Amino acid sequence: MIKRKDVEHAAALxxxxxxxxEKEKYTEQIGxxxxxxxxxxxxxxxxxxxxxxxxxxxxxxxxxxVEKSLPRERSxxxxxxxxxxxxxxxxxxxx
Amino acid sequence: MNIYDLTIHELKDKLSDGELTAAEIKNAFLDRINxxxxxxKSYITVIDKLVNRQxxxxxxxxxxxxxxxxxxVKDNMSTDGIxxxxxxxxxxxxxxxxxxxxVENLNDAxxxxxxxxxxxxxxxGSTTENSAFFNTxxxxxxxxxxxxxxxxxxxxxxxxxxxxxxxSDTGGSIRQPASYCGVVGLKPTYGLVSRYGLVAFxxxxxxxxxxxxxxxxxxxxxxxxxxxxxxxxxxxxRKKEDYTEYLKEDVSGMKIGIPEEYFNLDxxxxxxxxVMSAVEKLxxxxxxxxxxxxxxxxxxxxxxxxxAPAEASSNLARYDGVRYGLRSxxxxxxxxxxxxxxxxxxxxxxxxxxxxGTYVLSSGYYDAYYLKxxxxxxxxxDDFDRIFNDFDLIxxxxxxxxxxxxxxxxxxxxxxxxxIFTVPVNIAGVPAMSVPCGFDSSNMPIGLQLxxxxxxxxxxxxxxxxxxxxxxxxxxxxxx
Numbered sequence: 293m294i295k296r297k298d299v300e301h302a303a304a305l306x307x308x309x310x311x312x313x314e315k316e317k318y319t320e321q322i323g324x325x326x327x328x329x330x331x332x333x334x335x336x337x338x339x340x341x342x343x344x345x346x347x348x349x350x351x352x353x354x355x356x357x358v359e360k361s362l363p364r365e366r367s368x369x370x371x372x373x374x375x376x377x378x379x380x381x382x383x384x385x386x387x
Numbered sequence: 388m389n390i391y392d393l394t395i396h397e398l399k400d401k402l403s404d405g406e407l408t409a410a411e412i413k414n415a416f417l418d419r420i421n422x423x424x425x426x427x428k429s430y431i432t433v434i435d436k437l438v439n440r441q442x443x444x445x446x447x448x449x450x451x452x453x454x455x456x457x458x459x460v461k462d463n464m465s466t467d468g469i470x471x472x473x474x475x476x477x478x479x480x481x482x483x484x485x486x487x488x489x490v491e492n493l494n495d496a497x498x499x500x501x502x503x504x505x506x507x508x509x510x511x512g513s514t515t516e517n518s519a520f521f522n523t524x525x526x527x528x529x530x531x532x533x534x535x536x537x538x539x540x541x542x543x544x545x546x547x548x549x550x551x552x553x554x555s556d557t558g559g560s561i562r563q564p565a566s567y568c569g570v571v572g573l574k575p576t577y578g579l580v581s582r583y584g585l586v587a588f589x590x591x592x593x594x595x596x597x598x599x600x601x602x603x604x605x606x607x608x609x610x611x612x613x614x615x616x617x618x619x620x621x622x623x624x625r626k627k628e629d630y631t632e633y634l635k636e637d638v639s640g641m642k643i644g645i646p647e648e649y650f651n652l653d654x655x656x657x658x659x660x661x662v663m664s665a666v667e668k669l670x671x672x673x674x675x676x677x678x679x680x681x682x683x684x685x686x687x688x689x690x691x692x693x694x695a696p697a698e699a700s701s702n703l704a705r706y707d708g709v710r711y712g713l714r715s716x717x718x719x720x721x722x723x724x725x726x727x728x729x730x731x732x733x734x735x736x737x738x739x740x741x742x743x744g745t746y747v748l749s750s751g752y753y754d755a756y757y758l759k760x761x762x763x764x765x766x767x768x769d770d771f772d773r774i775f776n777d778f779d780l781i782x783x784x785x786x787x788x789x790x791x792x793x794x795x796x797x798x799x800x801x802x803x804x805x806x807i808f809t810v811p812v813n814i815a816g817v818p819a820m821s822v823p824c825g826f827d828s829s830n831m832p833i834g835l836q837l838x839x840x841x842x843x844x845x846x847x848x849x850x851x852x853x854x855x856x857x858x859x860x861x862x863x864x865x866x867x
Contacts (some may be wrong), residue, residue, distance in 0.1 A: 302746040309730035342761030346816025352620040370711035
């Protein structure tokens with residue numbers, strides 16, 4: 293059964309902050325959902341090949357040539373913060 | 388009939404007869420939006436100013452398949468310079484710098500794009516109540532939900548706020564709202580329509596399709612949006628079809644399977660009676676109908692609630708407050724900026740699915756949940772393939788009930804169950820359409836689901852067109 297610390301761990305992996313109520317609520321709800329999901333174990337899947345995509349696919353390659361791309365200012369137009377034609381984020385390394 | 392009640396093909400006929408002008412059509416739909424949008428609330432963005440510019444293009448594009456036809460687009464399909472929010476606070480002010488492939492298709496066909504429709508946030512939900520902005524109301528009864536996640540698109544079509552709309556379907560998000568709102572909704576075969584520019588939810592399940600007032604319009608819309616696109620690596624290369632070729636009133640000799648395990652589920656008796664009575668009509672029209680046995684749909688639902696959140700948790704990792712979208716102002720370092728941006732920007736259902744998805748993909752659980760679900764997916768796909776060796780189509784209800792009341796406040800698992808008939812189709816990657824087949828005692832529309840084999844859209848359209856003629860209810864409109 294999923295525990296509160298599992299929810300906290302998954303949220304941390306997903307870089308998602310959760311408040312106290314959310315942690316409690318999700319632990320309970322996700323427990324119920326996974327309980328339902330457990331019915332998958334009623335099916336024997338020994339030797340079954342997993343399916344990622346339902347259409348047959350191989351590697352899709354294209355020629356390595358430069359095609360039209362977005363101009364820099366349009367790529368930056370939605371940026372919350374930018375400087376000198378680049379995305380700006382808060383400091384990553386500590387002082 | 389009012390102009391806004393007309394179908395695409397009726398509008399096209401009137402345009403070519405000179406009975407209506409493109410300007411008259413545009414004005415009729417914009418007036419309709421003005422009149423009823425306060426009640427229905429289908430649109431997040433109405434783009435009336437741009438519509439005039441599009442109308443100017445109409446003169447040069449008179450031969451386009453959708454020349455002068457007003458279309459609505461779900462707010463998870465990118466529109467160049469026009470807000471594409473996915474009904475999420477995290478993308479509230481996002482204006483994509485390019486068009487989705489389907490939006491280019493609409494433009495090339497001469498369509499007038501009237502606006503962007505409301506939806507469940509990131510297409511996660513079944514009532515459109517997970518929109519971060521507001522609820523959409525079912526045009527047949529404003530206290531009821533329009534379904535979801537393409538609830539805005541379905542409501543806009545049913546209310547005459549557009550001639551047709553595009554939606555996206557990951558587990559039923561075109562078909563279930565189509566059923567709730569009494570319109571035709573088609574989820575094409577996975578890979579038939581380009582997903583380029585569709586904001587990703589679960590990439591191996593998502594597919595774009597039309598919501599229309601009748602089956603003929605669905606065929607017309609498919610002629611516009613189906614086709615190979617090198618920009619979507621999952622897009623399938625195959626010869627273009629003319630789906631209007633399948634508009635024939637003939638199902639004689641067509642073999643239709645009725646899966647007993649689906650009809651044995653606990654669901655609304657009025658829905659069951661209406662679907663079975665429609666099946667009888669197809670039988671009288673010459674279809675061979677037989678009971679078939681399939682894997683219980685609950686296994687597909689269980690696999691879906693592993694696969695869809697897993698893919699979503701990965702796709703939604705891109706919302707980090709750096710390149711576009713919301714950035715939290717409450718952060719002293721980059722880590723806090725990430726976690727607070729996502730905390731403030733995502734709604735309840737999205738967060739829940741990110742946590743589930745991350746959990747089932749995390750070390751120690753991957754094999755038990757994710758790999759197991761992918762194996763079950765193989766079994767479900769094989770199950771459909773087995774039936775389609777002997778049958779042309781499968782018929783089920785689209786949803787277990789008609790439209791539910793707004794603010795029903797179900798727990799997540801109960802809500803997920805409303806997708807029981809539609810989810811297996813996405814898991815198998817096959818096409819399916821919801822067609823109105825009747826009304827319940829509260830005058831709410833009931834939908835019947837026609838499922839076909841991979842790339843069997845033609846057969847679906849043929850049977851649906853026959854059924855539509857037999858039932859003769861397609862001209863009924865919601866009164867607003």
